[in-house]
Amino acid sequence: MTRFPWSVMVSAVAVLTLGMAAPSPAGADPNIAPCSGADAVVLVHDLASTPDVWSDLRTDLTGAGLCTVPVTWGEPAGTDVPIPLAGLRGVDAGARDLADALDELCEQRSQCTVDVVAHGAGSLVTQRYLQDHGTDRVRSLTTLGPMWHGTEIAGLAAAEQISRDLGTYDAVLAVEKPLVDPLCAGCREIIAGSDLLRDLHSRGVPTAGIDYTDIVSRCDGLVVPPENGALPTSTVVTLPGPDSSPCVHHWELPRDGSARDAVLTALPGSGM
Template structure:
């Protein structure tokens, strides 16, 4: 997820800095901005305080409670970082009583500022190893036996490599995936273009150009070797509870149904089936009040609350 300044300004001008959603209960410790206000907060935090922890996150003295015994680890999307991706969900979870932790992953070593703010670029196998080390640090600090994971975009897919191949299945309980692409994407026909390029012997050129700038990008494409390995049998790993949150207006995951995970331990939620007036796109889901209630319900199903549908504007 990467939101342009122009998009932020347009959203703010069109809809105002109004946080919609279950705000009264969520303001106990940290403000929780929703919708365009959340996107604006993300931009402001990134500009004023790059590298900063999202509100409520990375309190390494936090100890899980009986009500919320598992820390929540947040994994951002491609081209994003922890600062901008979690200005809504991190404070919401902290206010609700969770120990919340977030990392920025996938930045090639030696990348200078400001380009080091563009995360999720390393191949996902490398990022999954980074996530593994981070989860171990969280478990050691909190004394918990397992974590829950909430991921957005690439962060909804990359952690499954950790779960499936790097021992994460024993350390992850709930896995909430926002705008996932379990079966890849064919945005603007790029997956087919890449197939044609390889047919005509241009695959190495594409690999060199794209791989040099954004090594993980080709892994997102439908049919990639990475996705084939992850999908061997099923992406879903027994013993882990998956919840996927999908929007029909996803401009980055094409078709949006790529986010459906067909497995007995997976619950698939299409936002528009719950709330027809939710027009949020790929990036907006991380700030969407309807999606955030789904997240809370997935993490604590015993205390699930109905989603009180809020209007969410059409925005990427």
């Protein structure tokens, strides 16, 4: 038994499904000025997404006196399938994009310490950035629907483990990568037990010196099981809260009012 038929099919379907399930793009608020102070909130979107998902949260953060820097990572490039979404090229590519964005931001500032808010796989991108580039520029990481341990959706992780146990994993991967990666290299990385997740945790999660807050939903839908969304050492906010507000799906988290309130509370510079 191998994971090949499942992984190729699910990766292809996932990109199309995620693109349709993600919130409709909304143009960034033209009244939001670029950052000019010492601190900034850097926004890192999810797999198969765009920075437009942050429109509502950017308005909230600006109202709280914070400046925001949305980062685009993992756009299709070269021979990749030209899907009009970002977050497809994988976590390592995303970490390099985040590093480039912080380099550009910090070139124009005498002091450069940022707080990061990340959605879904953006948590993995930010963690890889911390592992590869250090903590000098990051003070905190607040996540919405983080994927610290990936997803067991559709039983894919169990199927992949069987392939490892049978000794077919490497051979299957050699065939699979040229087919899947031009469409969505990041899709196979979020499966629980993936090579990327194993390496990420072997290098250390969390990173010392960073304040982590994980905002998780009991009905996330993509992070399966939902308890895989939080780190045991993080400050954890679980939705819905005691007010019995509606449960929030993974793709709605950046726009949900209760999730946005939790972000504001978590950020060190918000004053809340």
